[in-house]
Amino acid sequence: MSADFWAGYVSGAIGILVGNPLDLIKTKIQAGRVESKNLTDVVVSSDIQASPNRQSWHWTAFARGAAAPILGYGALNALLFVTYNRSLALLNTGGLEEWPEQPSAWSLWTAGALGGLAIFFVSAPTELVKCRAQVSSPPQSSLRVVRDLWDRGGVRGLYLGGSVTSIRDAVGYGFYFWSYELSKRSLTSEDDTPNQQALKVLLCGGLAGVVTWASIFPLDVIKTRVQTWDLLTPRHASLAEPATQPLLRAEEASASTKHTASARPSAFRIAKEAYAAEGAGVFFRGLGICSARAFIVNAVQWAVYEWMMKQLAH
Template sequence: MSADFWAGYGSGAIGILIGNPLDLIKTKIQAGNVPLAAHSSPVTSAAGSEPVKPSRQWSSFARGAAAPILGYGALNALLFVTYNRSLALLNSGQTLESSNDPSAWSLWTAGALGGLAIFFVSAPTELVKCRAQVSEPPRSSWDVTRELWRQGGLRRLYLGGGVTSIRDAVGYGFYFWSYELSKRWIAKENQTSNEEGVRILLCGGLAGVVTWASVFPLDVIKTRVQTWDLVHAQGTHSVEAATQPLLRSNTAPATTAKPARPSTFQIAKQAYAHEGIGVFFRGLGICSARAFIVNAVQWATYEWMMRVLAV
């Protein structure tokens, strides 16, 4: 396969390994009504007497990582291949190496096409990741996938796929646009290899921050759509447990009708009505910090692998 495929695959897998702990916190903040205590209160078990093993504390930050590590390698590979081919076509069929400073419009459009191309991988991967991250008690990505398949087969794995595809198209449009333009703006003649490395890290980190700033409200909505029933069920169970009598009667328990799942627009509307405009930017600070670090490393890995594989 082509160099950009493997470079994209490698950089995507490395980015997930680095960024998953902060991504876990971001998802919990976005989902709403999900306690962070299980990942931040460090010392005792539920019984209050047995210390929680440090290995369990650290492993909690890897929750939901299996699906992204497997999925985002392929996702990133497809993303970069589609971007490079689309950009070449948009610039009169020239290769990237011979194309001289593609326009900002073609950079954004090629990135958006790349974002749309990864839909078939991105939507189920994001769904499994988010649900694994907010599940209480903890569940593996494989357990979440099996449950989703039992609930509705392949269609269920694409829950929230519409808003995910819009987020990816807009976000990756700005991703490649900001990376390439920032590289031009801070370009310098006769750069040393160290200076070039710093430039790639800086531009990659900046591209990550710009990307998430452009689509963060959409990402919040996506997370809430994909975890709505799970968060609602967990909240309902905690309320029921707190209000149950100590002694049960012999009468049959009353059945509670399962609430109908609201649409994407209704979920966004409810979030705004209950929590205000700030809900759509909750977690942006953590996300920006993660985005700068992860994308700096991703772009450095991609550029390095492209050089190695091109030899």
Template structure:
């Protein structure tokens, strides 16, 4: 096993554990579970989550949906870093034999190698993101979500929203490595101590995470909406059905009963995006960005610190 694969796997798993509580809040905000006519502020959503989980759920509920990412994102991060390092070596020196990226690579090579790494993660990223998001907005475990998706559509069912996920990862990881490496160069000093170097890694990793999510956040919102559309729609339909009990009757049936009789068909990605914009405006594509930015800084600072540390230890 190559050093960058092992270091990437461990750092990816650590990042998921650290960032999952904020990721749950981000997903709930993106999925549109709040009423668009009177959306609750982020602080209200956080307070509601804290009250609900402290009263009825164990502390491990903050890891809901993390099983799939811990297994999947560890592999994804390992595949990402291996592909990035090999692609950058190929672009810069014409060889793919190095575990570590070459020094002082051009900005274009950094972005391109990162984009290739992001594209290579599609086979792991798409099902992992799908299972994680659906587990986070429902009461099911990751295993239950996976079984339900497989039963519904076999292998194809695990790649719902795969198209927008692949575009998001390709663009996002291009900016991810580009911003991290350029930030490291800007902060590096000739006489930096080990403590200063560690601080630089934390700051650069956090900055890279924020830059990445800022560049692709609308795509991520759309991905979440696509992957959780039926769960949110069923929840809204259930609330409307419960409200029918208090509605006037016509021939013994609620006036809106006919509307609820047939399950709506799944819209296309474009239709979901257009509907979200028409209903909630352009701001819907930035809903949860504050939570995501805070999470991105923390997770990627820790993740890069673990990765760089393991790479140094394995090199010795």
């Protein structure tokens, strides 16, 4: 495998480990699961509500939903960086291995967007499982979520909200690489000491993460709402638990389940209803937490990526 594959794989996995606690909070806020302003309450509320006799929580609550992205995001990040680098080389030099020294801004964004599209097959199910595991009540493991989705819809069930996810990834990663490379070009110089270079990579990586999420946050809110729609309120319990209809015969229960599944609203309708009920602010709910997470995660991720690329180049 190429150096950028392994550098992307390791940096992606480390980024998930660093950022999952804040990502958990962001997802719950986006999904509308809680209204508390206290961040600890946001994390543990559904766990305590699911078990009335439970009066305390454990720090492992912050790891909920991490299994899917840890397993999937390393591969996702590896594919992302490989596709980005090869696309950037092709757009600027016409070859796959001759990477340009000063690529144009439009080619940076385009190569990043192509990388975002390339990761769809990994990103869509990973995001779906992560979000549902994070907001499920009572808590469910990522494996349980996968089984439920598979039982309900097979492979197609694992790609619920895939269209919104693919658009979000294409736009977001376009701005991700664009902002990182341009900020790095502006802030770094050949005269920097190794320590200065490391600090500036951290800063540029963090800025890239914030710019990226600011550009796509409304799309991410819609994606989260689409993927967790049947878990949000009791009125959707028939979709969340299609088998709990003991008074119906098997044929009627099957027909009822199909009807309920087909009644799932479109992403546009979910966005429209969210706006009508909660105003424009709903599309920016959790942006502060997300920005903090984005800065930390992407600073670490880019630092690990750049370091590994240097080590593997020797």
